[in-house]
Amino acid sequence: MKFVPQYKKYLLLALLTLGTVCSYAGGFPTRPGSLLISPSVNYFFANKQFDSLGVKKPFPDNGKFNSVYISLYTEYGISRRFTFVGSLPYVINNYQQDGKTFASSGLTDMETGIKYYLANINYKYYFSLQATAITPLYTNPNLGYQEEGAEFKVAFACSGTMLHRDYYFTLENGIRQYFGDNGPVQDRYTGTFGLTLDKKSREQIAVSLGGFYTVSNLKKFNAKSNLSKDFSFKQASISYGHSFSKDFTVFLTGGTFIAGRNTGAGSSAAVSIVYKIGS
Numbered sequence: 001m002k003f004v005p006q007y008k009k010y011l012l013l014a015l016l017t018l019g020t021v022c023s024y025a026g027g028f029p030t031r032p033g034s035l036l037i038s039p040s041v042n043y044f045f046a047n048k049q050f051d052s053l054g055v056k057k058p059f060p061d062n063g064k065f066n067s068v069y070i071s072l073y074t075e076y077g078i079s080r081r082f083t084f085v086g087s088l089p090y091v092i093n094n095y096q097q098d099g100k101t102f103a104s105s106g107l108t109d110m111e112t113g114i115k116y117y118l119a120n121i122n123y124k125y126y127f128s129l130q131a132t133a134i135t136p137l138y139t140n141p142n143l144g145y146q147e148e149g150a151e152f153k154v155a156f157a158c159s160g161t162m163l164h165r166d167y168y169f170t171l172e173n174g175i176r177q178y179f180g181d182n183g184p185v186q187d188r189y190t191g192t193f194g195l196t197l198d199k200k201s202r203e204q205i206a207v208s209l210g211g212f213y214t215v216s217n218l219k220k221f222n223a224k225s226n227l228s229k230d231f232s233f234k235q236a237s238i239s240y241g242h243s244f245s246k247d248f249t250v251f252l253t254g255g256t257f258i259a260g261r262n263t264g265a266g267s268s269a270a271v272s273i274v275y276k277i278g279s
Contacts, residue, residue, distance in 0.1 A: 027128050027157030027170050029117050030077035035277040038073040046257075046266025050233070054261050063097040065264060075115075083115040085130065091143065107137040108144050113151070125158045134176070147180035151188075166196045184216040184230070194239075204241045208255075211235060233260035237268075247276040 030036060047064045050056055059065070069091050076084040092105040113132030120126045134149035153174035160167060169192070176186040190210030197203040211234040237255030244250070251274065256267040 027126050027155035027172065028159070028168075029080070029120075029126065029128075030075045030083045031278070032077045032079050033278050034077045036075040036274065037277070038272055038274045040071050040073070040270055040272035042069040042071070042253075042268055042270035043067070044069065044266055044268040046264040048265040050257075050260035050263055050265050052262055054259060056265050059097070059264075061098045063095065065093075065095045065266070067094070068092040078114075081117050083117075084113075085115055085132070086110070086112045093142070104140060104142040106140055106143050109149075110135045110137050111151075124160065126156070128155045128157075129153070130155065130174070132174075134178070145178050145180060145183070147178040147183055149176055149178040149183070151176040153188075162195070164199075166201055168192075168194045184214045187213040194241075202243045204243075206239045206241070208237045208239070209234070210237075231260070231262035233263050234258050249274045 043066070045064075045066045046059075048056055048058050069089060071087055071089045073087045074085070078084055088110055089108045090106065091108050092103075094101060094103045096102075111132050111134055113130055115128055115130040118127045118129055130151075130153040132151040132153070134151065136144055136146050136148065138144065138146070151174045153172060155170065155172045157168065157170045159169075171191050173187070173189045176188060178184055188210070190208055192206055192208040194204055194206035197205060211232065213232045214230060216230050234257070235255050236258050237253055239251050239253040241249050241251045251270075251272040253270040253272065254268070255270075257263075257265045
C-alpha cells in the first residue's frame with residue numbers, strides 16, 4: 001500500500017472530527033449587540049480504522065495519525081431574530097507509517113452564516129434555522145476538498161430545572177453540500193444534554209452524541225481526490241465546564257469514535273474558552 005494515499009485517506013479525521021465547531025450558544029438566542037468569542041484547541045489521535053463493513057482494525061503498516069485543530073468561533077447578535085456566526089480554523093496533521101512521516105498544516109475551510117430564530121415556546125423551547133457558506137482558504141489539496149459549499153441547519157434547544165439544578169438540551173442537524181465534481185453531501189447531527197453541578201451554576205457537565213453521514217458518486221478512495229467522500233461515523237463525548245464569571249467559561253472535552261464506516265477510529269481531547277461581550 002502506498003504511503004501518501006493512505007495518509008490522504010485518513011486526513012479527513014482531523015478535518016471533520018476536529019472541525020466540528022461547538023456552537024456553545026446552540027439553539028439559544030444571542031442577545032442583540034452581544035458578541036460570543038470561543039477559541040479552542042483540539043488534539044486527535046487514531047491508530048485504528050473502520051473498514052467498509054464497519055469492522056474495527058489497526059491501520060496497515062503500523063500507521064498512526066494525529067492532528068491539532070485550532071479554531072476561532074464567534075456569534076454576534078444582529079437582532080432578536082438574526083445572529084451572525086463564523087469560524088476560522090487552522091490544522092496541523094501528521095501521519096506515520098513504518099518510520100515514514102507525512103505532515104501538512106494551514107488554514108482550512110472558513111464558515112460564515114446567519115442564524116434565524118424561528119420561534120419559541122414560553123421562552124423555554126427555541127427553534128432556529130441557519131444557513132452557512134463554506135469557503136476554502138488554502139491551495140494545498142491535503143487540507144480539504146478545495147471546494148466551496150453550503151449548509152442548512154435546523155436546531156432545537158430547551159432549558160429547565162431538574163433535581164434543583166439547571167439543565168439544557170440541544171438537537172442540531174445540518175445538511176452540507178460541496179459544489180465540485182463528485183462533491184459529497186453530508187448529514188451532520190448532534191445531541192447534547194448539560195447539567196449544572198452546583199447552586200451557583202459555576203460547574204457543569206455535558207454529554208453529547210453526534211456523527212456524520214456522507215455520500216458521493218465517488219464511492220471508493222481515489223488518490224487524485226485526496227479525501228474520502230463516502231463514509232460515516234458516530235462519536236460520543238463528555239465535557240466539563242467551569243464559569244469564572246457569567247461572561248467567561250472554560251470547557252474541557254474528551255471524545256471517542258464508537259462506530260464508523262470507511263474512516264478511522266480515534267479519540268480526541270479539547271480545551272475551549274467561551275467569552276461573552278455585552279451579554
